[in-house]
Amino acid sequence: MNEVTIARGRWLVTGGGPDDPTFTNAAVAMADGRVREIGDWAEIRARYPGAPTVGSDNQAIMPGLIDGHHHSHGVSGLQQGIEDQLLEPWILSLRRARPTDPYLDTLISAARLLRTGVTAVVDVHSGSGPAEGYDSAMGRALSAYAEAGIRVAFAAGVRDQSYLVAGGDDAFLAGLPADVRPFAEQELPVPGAMTQDEYFAIIDRHWQTYRDHARIDVWFGPPGPQWVSDGFWQRIAEQAEVYDTGIQTHVAESVYEKLHGPRDYGKPTMLHLRDLGVLSPRFSIAHGVWLTEAEIAVLAETGTAISHNPSSNLRLRAGIAPLNALLESGATVALGMDGTTLDDEEDMFAEMRLALRLNRTPRLGTPAPSPARILEMATAGGARLLRKDTELGRLAPGYAADLVLIDLERVTWPWVAPEADPRDLLLLRAKAGDVDTVLIGGEIVLKGGRPTRFDVAEVGRSLADKLAKSPYPAEAAARVAALSPHVEAYYSAWEMPEPAPFVAYNSRR
Ligand SMILES: [Zn+2]
Numbered sequence: 361m362n363e364v365t366i367a368r369g370r371w372l373v374t375g376g377g378p379d380d381p382t383f384t385n386a387a388v389a390m391a392d393g394r395v396r397e398i399g400d401w402a403e404i405r406a407r408y409p410g411a412p413t414v415g416s417d418n419q420a421i422m423p424g425l426i427d428g429h430h431h432s433h434g435v436s437g438l439q440q441g442i443e444d445q446l447l448e449p450w451i452l453s454l455r456r457a458r459p460t461d462p463y464l465d466t467l468i469s470a471a472r473l474l475r476t477g478v479t480a481v482v483d484v485h486s487g488s489g490p491a492e493g494y495d496s497a498m499g500r501a502l503s504a505y506a507e508a509g510i511r512v513a514f515a516a517g518v519r520d521q522s523y524l525v526a527g528g529d530d531a532f533l534a535g536l537p538a539d540v541r542p543f544a545e546q547e548l549p550v551p552g553a554m555t556q557d558e559y560f561a562i563i564d565r566h567w568q569t570y571r572d573h574a575r576i577d578v579w580f581g582p583p584g585p586q587w588v589s590d591g592f593w594q595r596i597a598e599q600a601e602v603y604d605t606g607i608q609t610h611v612a613e614s615v616y617e618k619l620h621g622p623r624d625y626g627k628p629t630m631l632h633l634r635d636l637g638v639l640s641p642r643f644s645i646a647h648g649v650w651l652t653e654a655e656i657a658v659l660a661e662t663g664t665a666i667s668h669n670p671s672s673n674l675r676l677r678a679g680i681a682p683l684n685a686l687l688e689s690g691a692t693v694a695l696g697m698d699g700t701t702l703d704d705e706e707d708m709f710a711e712m713r714l715a716l717r718l719n720r721t722p723r724l725g726t727p728a729p730s731p732a733r734i735l736e737m738a739t740a741g742g743a744r745l746l747r748k749d750t751e752l753g754r755l756a757p758g759y760a761a762d763l764v765l766i767d768l769e770r771v772t773w774p775w776v777a778p779e780a781d782p783r784d785l786l787l788l789r790a791k792a793g794d795v796d797t798v799l800i801g802g803e804i805v806l807k808g809g810r811p812t813r814f815d816v817a818e819v820g821r822s823l824a825d826k827l828a829k830s831p832y833p834a835e836a837a838a839r840v841a842a843l844s845p846h847v848e849a850y851y852s853a854w855e856m857p858e859p860a861p862f863v864a865y866n867s868r869r
Contacts, residue, residue, distance in 0.1 A: 364391045365802060366413040367763055368401045369421035371782035375754035376736030382783050388421060390761040393574075393801035397757060414797055414804065415765050420786055423755050424479025424762030424800065425708045426742025428667035428694025429608065429646040432469030432483050432501065434460055434823045436704050446677040447614040448525075448851050449844050455547070456837040458830040462497040464823040466504035469699075471816040472706040473510060474806040476792035477764035480511035480742065480752060482608055482667070482696070484581040484646070487518060488549075491558035494518070498566055505576055509805040509813050511762070513746055515581025515608040516566075518559050519588060523548050524843070525850050526586035526616065527624040532850055543842040556592055560599060567603055574801065577746075579606040584613075585629050586620050590636055597638035606747065607638070608667075611645040614678050616851045618650035623854070630655035630664075639664045644745050646696060649673055649681040656682070656689045665692035665745040668737065670714045672698035682862035683719040684727040694742040695734070707792040712738055716787075721863045731787040761802035766794050 372386035387404040389397040389411070397404065405413075415421060437444075440457045444450065466483075473481055485501060487494040498516050505512045524544055525532045533544055554562075567578040580596045582588040588596075588609075600607050611629055612618050621629035630651065633639050641663035648655075648666050659666055668681050686693050697711050712734045720728040743753025751760050771789045798806035805812055 364389050364396065364408045364411045366390070366404055366408060366411045367421055367765065367799065368404075368413060368415040368417070369419050369765065370417045370768060371420040371786070372398065372755070373420065373422040373735075373783045373786060374398065374756060375423055375739050376732045376734070376783070377740055377754065380754050380756075382781070384782070385417065386421070387415075388755060388761070388763060390799075390802045393761055393803070395755055395757055395759050395761050398755060414799070418768050419796060420766045420768055420771075420782060421755070422477070422764050422766065422786060423739045423753060424764055424798065425477045425738045426694065426746065426753060427473060427478045427481040427697050427708065428644070428665075428742045428745050429669055429696030429698055430469075430473075430481045430483050431485070431699035432466045432481075433699055434465035434468035434820075435827065436699070438704050444675045444677075448616055449848055450676055452844055452847055453840050456833050456840045458827055458833060460830075461500070461823060461826055463500040463504045464819055464826070466501045467508055467814055467819045468816065468823060470505065470508035470510045471811045471814075471819075474508070474798050474811055475795055475809055476706050476708045477766070477795045477798060478510070478706070478708055479762040479764070479798060479800050480513075480746060480748075482513045482515055482579070482606075482644070482745070484515045484517065484583070484608055484610075486581065486583045487516070487554075489554070490552050491554040491562060494554055494559075495562045495565070498562065502566060502570065502576060502578075506573070507814055508811065509575065509800055509803065511575040511752075511800060513577045513579045513606055513608070514566075515579035515606065516563060517581035517583050517588075517609070518554060519583055520556065520592050521589050522586045525847060526620045528850075532846070535850075536846055540842050540846060543839040544846075546839060547843070556595065560595070563599070567605070577605060578603075579608060582607065582609050584610040584617070585633065586617065586624070593633070593636055593638050597636075597640075597643075600642055604642075606642050606644065608644045608646065610647055612650040612655070613647035613673070614676070615650055615856070616854065619854050619856065628652050628655050630658045634658050634662060641665070641692075641747060644692075644694075646698065647673065647678065647681060648686065649679045651682070651686075653685070656685055656691065659686070659691035660689040663692070665694060667694045667696035667745065668715060669696045669698040669700075670718050671702040671711055672700035674702065674714075675700050680718055680863075680865075683715060683729065684721065685862050687729060687733065688727060692741060692744040693737050694745040695738040705792070708738060709787065709790045709792065712787055722865065726863075731784045735783065735787055761799055763799050764795055765797040765799075766790050767796045768794075770794055
């Protein structure tokens with residue numbers, strides 16, 4: 361018999377689903393990286409005497425959280441001096457970020473995720489430029505994940521159109537004043553930029569490298585429909601089928617992305633993707649703030665999953681996604697942080713609370729998610745998005761031993777009523793800083809709030825040194841400054857139909 365280890369807690373929350381019970385004074389017996397047994401602490405202790413134990417009666421155990429949509433970074437856009445603004449000009453402004461090191465970046469990001477109890481993440485990575493640089497950045501990011509020990513679906517993508525604006529680089533260029541046009545031309549692909557064939561070869565190499573890795577999956581991450589031609593979409597979908605791997609993209613994040621569908625495809629974007637034949641349960645989208653009812657129905661019909669990312673949507677003036685309609689549709693709904701959270705510091709507990717509070721709507725008799733339903737999104741929902749719902753997303757015998765130990769000192773101080781629901785207390789009161797220990801596949805990867813496999817302080821110093829030596833990207837900043845008003849003018853000219861929102865949060869009359 362392989363060695364058993366035990367996690368004990370005053371509370372044991374096994375998940376957010378209706379069949380996931382919560383226990384008190386309980387323990388999880390683990391072996392071979394999986395949950396073997398869940399039960400009373402004293403009984404488990406007696407059954408496995410001498411088994412190494414983590415946790416205490418002042419900690420709670422819950423399943424590892426799943427971040428359904430993320431972009432790893434070591435320092436945020438704000439730390440790079442890039443202010444939040446509406447999505448389209450914000451994306452342009454990211455081009456003036458200083459280049460960073462994908463390996464160090466990813467380690468810092470993994471440390472931030474582990475510290476808030478995230479044990480699996482979908483990391484969408486968009487690169488550009490020549491194939492060699494793309495290949496090396498992807499390789500370095502993946503090796504950081506292998507070192508950190510967190511589970512990842514690494515969704516790597518590249519665009520092959522709409523380098524300046526959605527649906528009309530030529531018209532946009534033609535309309536620019538002569539003195540601005542050279543700035544725009546520098547944003548177009550240069551000779552030697554990665555071809556589709558080179559992209560597929562790079563993905564194949566990394567997919568082969570990690571195909572048997574227990575915690576790393578290589579996915580496709582085409583950034584969004586406006587940036588990817590129909591033929592490229594179909595090649596990606598075919599290859600994902602061959603690998604039996606996932607695809608994640610951004611859809612209907614901003615209102616301009618909503619308008620783009622009818623303008624360029626003659627129909628809403630999700631209907632276009634359905635008609636291309638690329639949607640399936642291996643396909644997931646981030647955001648969907650501006651999905652129509654027909655598009656939400658397409659999610660449910662095709663098994664396409666969606667990650668709800670409420671912080672990011674507020675920061676980038678994207679809006680508030682119709683979460684209640686998404687949940688009612690039966691589609692798989694996960695929760696993600698998008699590398700852009702309200703406090704600019706990854707905290708899945710804060711993200712869960714924001715998702716909950718934003719969608720308890722201001723009218724009696726309308727649907728409103730419960731804390732448990734939100735926890736379900738951040739656990740089993742994420743697991744379904746990953747197509748790993750038989751092994752991740754809840755604590756039950758046979759499931760992976762991915763669990764989080766939360767210090768209850770602050771959460772319960774000075775007192776909580778015995779009848780208060782532990783699951784609600786954790787979701788509504790815990791913060792990233794309360795996470796003490798994280799186990800993935802039964803291995804302790806965070807202890808005392810610090811990653812066990814690498815020295816995060818040292819990584820932070822190395823990253824800071826590199827960035828401090830990196831000169832201000834003056835030319836890129838000049839391009840962004842020159843182009844930004846024209847990008848805003850381009851989208852501002854799009855006809856905006858009168859909105860018919862799912863929920864009214866206030867009223868003019
Ligand atoms: Zn994103």
